[in-house]
Amino acid sequence: MPLTQSLIRFEEAMEKVYGPFERIPGDTIAKWIPPPKSGGHKGRYLWTDAFGVVNFLTLHHETSCTRYLHLAKSLAENVHNILGWERDGKSRLPGATDKEPLKGGLRIGKVDATGTDGDGQYHHYLTLWMFALNRLSIATKDKEYNTKAITLAKAIHPHFVIKSGNTPRMVWKISSDMKKVLVPSEGHLDAATGYVVCRLLQDRDGSDTLKDEIADYKEVMEEEGKLTASKDPLDLGMALWMCHFFREEEWAADLGKKCISNSTMLLKERGGLFDRPPYSRLAFREFGTTLGVKCFSRDEYLDKRADDVVKFWGDEMTGATPEDLKPITLVMYAAALIPGGE
Numbered sequence: 001m002p003l004t005q006s007l008i009r010f011e012e013a014m015e016k017v018y019g020p021f022e023r024i025p026g027d028t029i030a031k032w033i034p035p036p037k038s039g040g041h042k043g044r045y046l047w048t049d050a051f052g053v054v055n056f057l058t059l060h061h062e063t064s065c066t067r068y069l070h071l072a073k074s075l076a077e078n079v080h081n082i083l084g085w086e087r088d089g090k091s092r093l094p095g096a097t098d099k100e101p102l103k104g105g106l107r108i109g110k111v112d113a114t115g116t117d118g119d120g121q122y123h124h125y126l127t128l129w130m131f132a133l134n135r136l137s138i139a140t141k142d143k144e145y146n147t148k149a150i151t152l153a154k155a156i157h158p159h160f161v162i163k164s165g166n167t168p169r170m171v172w173k174i175s176s177d178m179k180k181v182l183v184p185s186e187g188h189l190d191a192a193t194g195y196v197v198c199r200l201l202q203d204r205d206g207s208d209t210l211k212d213e214i215a216d217y218k219e220v221m222e223e224e225g226k227l228t229a230s231k232d233p234l235d236l237g238m239a240l241w242m243c244h245f246f247r248e249e250e251w252a253a254d255l256g257k258k259c260i261s262n263s264t265m266l267l268k269e270r271g272g273l274f275d276r277p278p279y280s281r282l283a284f285r286e287f288g289t290t291l292g293v294k295c296f297s298r299d300e301y302l303d304k305r306a307d308d309v310v311k312f313w314g315d316e317m318t319g320a321t322p323e324d325l326k327p328i329t330l331v332m333y334a335a336a337l338i339p340g341g342e
Contacts, residue, residue, distance in 0.1 A: 006337045007062060009314065013330040013337075014055055017048070021071055029070045034078050039327035040109030042089075044082045046125045047108075049075060051331035053132040057139045058340030072136055076145070079129075083107045086176070087119065094177045095155060102152040105159075107176050120182050121174050123160045123190045124238075126152065127197045134200050146204045153198055157213045160190070161220070168216045188230060189239055191220035192255075196242050227251060229258035233273070234285035236262055240292025247296065256296050263293050267305035274312070278320035283313045287332035294339045310336050 015021060019035045036043020038052070056072035059065070083106045085092050093104030106129060110119040130149040137146035159178045161168050170190050173183035195217035198210040221227060230236045236259055243256040266272050266289060273286060290306040297303055313333065321329050 007059075010055070010334045010337050011059070013334040014052070014059075017327045017330050018052060018071070018075070021067075024067070026067065029067050030074075032071060032074050034071075034075050037327060038109070039324060040083075041087060041107070041111055041119065042082050042109075044079055045109040045327065046079065046083055046106055046122075046129055048328045048331050049079050049109075050125070050128040050132040051328075051335055054135055054340070055331060055334045057135050058335075058338055060139060061340050062338065069140055073140065076133065076136060079106070083109050087113055094179075100151050102148050103155045105152065105156050105176075105178055120176055121156065121159075121178065122187075123156070123170065123172065124187055124193060126156055127190075127193045130197050130201060134197070134204055137204060143204070146201055150201050150205060150209060153194075153201060153210060153213060157194075157216070160194075161213075161216050163216075168220050170220055186220075188235055189221075189227075189242065191217045192227060192251075193238070193242050195221055196245055200245065221251070227255045229255060229262050231262055231266070232285070233266060234288035236266070237288030237290065237292030240296040241288075244292075244295040259292070260297060260299070260302070263289060263297070264302060267293075267302065267309065269305075273309065278316045281320070282325070282329075283317050283321055284325060284329040284332045286313065287329070287336040290336040291332070291339050294336070306336075 011022065017037055019037070021032065024032055034043075034049075034052075038045040038048040040046070040048070053072045053075050056068045056075065060068035060072070080101050082089075084096055084101050084104065087107070092101065093107070096102065096104030105121050106126060107119050108122055108125055110117060112118045130152055133145045133149035133152075137143055137149075156178070159171075159174050161170055162181075163169075170186040171181045171184050172187040172190070174181055195214060198214045198217065202208065202210045202214065230239065240256060240259045240263070243252040243259070246252045247256055267274075273281065286309050290309050293302055293306040297306075310333070317329060317333065
């Protein structure tokens with residue numbers, strides 16, 4: 001697909017979530033408030049909006065138009081003003097202050113307050129948001145966004161990384177106030193993702209401010225059996241995305257090679273994803289695979305198969321995607337079209 005056509009589809013997907021931002025007058029763009037359409041509580045959902053911020057930065061990178069920087073900044077601020085506060089909007093999350101608004105973490109943005117799929121904080125959502133702030137810091141040349149991400153990293157770390165004696169272990173989900181563990185099992189690759197993102201934050205800061213957090217993540221991820229290649233499309237793709245930042249390191253090269261092997265099996269012409277009917281699949285999870293392949297792979301054939309997935313869902317996405325999953329699907333579709341950010 002020519003880049004111009006990819007950009008058109010990219011913008012169309014983003015406008016379905018964030019409104020007709022291309023038609024906002026230039027003199028009012030800085031005052032833009034994102035519509036509450038990300039699929040979460042009060043219209044904000046942390047995973048979707050993290051991709052939203054990065055996608056706006058991709059548009060800036062592809063077009064050199066500064067309006068997209070304003071949109072990315074406004075979206076980030078809106079997320080902080082909603083998901084960094086209690087659900088009733090009356091107070092910040094415990095630990096947060098006006099000076100350090102992310103010191104209390106960020107809520108997922110689940111529609112329900114409690115229950116098996118209720119609100120709380122996920123480590124893998126938070127690290128993705130830290131990455132978005134890191135990229136925003138680079139694009140705007142404003143280190144304050146990276147500083148906020150570092151504050152967030154330090155604030156959540158002792159609640160997700162539990163030490164029994166001197167041995168750290170991780171939990172998957174905690175309550176919105178960070179006082180209670182909701183899911184005690186460890187998310188696959190949470191430690192490795194924390195390691196990668198904290199290194200990116202520290203490199204941008206030019207210090208060793210996250211050395212203790214990085215050391216904890218490294219200890220957990222180096223435990224036997226932790227760095228395995230999943231067969232789940234989203235997990236597989238996000239592992240490849242994570243590995244591509246440090247692909248020269250042995251752990252990333254080895255995990256990346258295993259993930260590429262699984263991706264090849266998943267995207268093969270017969271017996272893989274393409275043999276399954278659309279209604280038995282979830283597009284956004286497959287966009288994870290295509291994003292990861294495009295970031296990590298240097299194989300022309302596999303890249304083409306990834307493009308085939310994106311092309312397939314470009315025609316099937318609307319009819320086969322449940323309404324509540326359309327926002328997350330659309331932002332990940334855009335990212336799979338043009339993996340970017342800064």
